Amino acid sequence: MNQPFLQKDLGEHWRTVNPEVIEPYEEQFWDAVDLMDQAPAKAERIFKKIIRACGDAHMDAILHLGLLFNDRNKSIEGNALIIKAWHIAKEALPADFIIGYDQILWSHMDNRPLLRVFQAYAVELFKAKDYERAEGALDFLLRVNPADNQGIRYLMLECLLWREEYLKILKLEEEYEGDYSADFLYGKALALLQLDKTEEAISQLAIAKSAFPHVAAEFAKAVHEFPFDEFEQSYIFEGVFPLGSKQEAFHYWSKTRKFWEKDGRLETLLKMNVL
Structure with a gap:
């Protein structure tokens, strides 16, 4: 078979089986991934070479070439490749795969290309x-x-905010109740507020403000500027900022302020000193 497919291992977990043709190119593939930022043209040549040799067998190379094109503002070509990789990943699912019961675990190294493809598509x-x-x-x-x-x-939480699915946000928070992040602590308060559960929202904001005071301080500012002097770029990985930092607070404010501001209660919360 010239495409990846899923099969169950001895532990009854699904594992991605990749065609043998990709094995000689794995080192080159990871070299190309490392070159994507500093030498994108060279990375593109390597990805194309791997795809010519492996075809649909190497969906990770197809995906990363698509991501590279998108980074270089070639979104038509980039998205076409991401969708192609997604079709390959989707075709890898067997007919008897039951979503909600069967799992494709990240802990299986061979599953990671498949999960990366589904993530990129989302x-x-x-x-x-x-x-x-x-x-x-x-x-x-x-x-x-x-x-x-x-x-x-985290992306699901933001997606649910856009869709105004506040009950689903509370359900998501229950499923990941151990998540002690600004997104979840403040996100739960925002959902409660939108559901007119004001007292619960204020109690939740007190918890969130205690854990991430810089977020509350950012909302209270009259002028918002990214604090470049706090941490150097080397401390920031793929848009994830140091936990509890002012940079993280600015990032949270910038992506959620529209949701906090839309019903006019932000000013009231600020006056109450709970945000």
């Missing part, structure tokens, strides 16, 4: 503001890999 749907389909794609990932090693729940 991200592109989100970026295109197709929030309904993005929610479905993100939900699929959370069902098949509930440990969520990819951080899918």
Whole structure:
């Protein structure tokens, strides 16, 4: 078979089986991944070489060439490749795969290309503001890999905010109740507020403010500027800022302020000194 497929291992977990043709190219593939930022033209040549040799067998190379094109503002070519990789990943699912019961765990190294493809597809749907389909794609990932090693729940939370699915936000928070992040602590308060559970929202904001005071301080500012002097770029990885930092607070404010401001209660919360 010239495409990846899923089969059950001895532990009854699904594992991706990749065609043998990709094995000689794995070192070159990871070299190309490392070159994507500093030498994108060279990375592109390597990805294309691997795809010519392996075809649909190497969906990770197809995916990363698509991501590279998108980074270089070639979104038509990039999205076409991401969708192609997604079709390959989707075809890898067997007919008897039951979503919500069967799992594709990140802990199986061979599953990671497949899960990366499904994640990239969901991200592109989100970026295109197709929030309904993005929610479905993100939900699929959370069902098949509930440990969520990819951080899918954070994008899901934002997606649900756009869709005004506040009860689903509370359900998501219950599923990941150990998540002690600004997104979840403040996100739960925002959902409660939108559901007119004001007292519960204020109590939740007190918890959130105690854990992440810089977020509350950012909302209270009259002028918002990214604090470049706090941490150097080397401390920031793929848009994830140091936990509890002012940079993280600014990032949270910038992506959620529209939701906090839309019903006019932000000023009231600030006057109450709970935000």
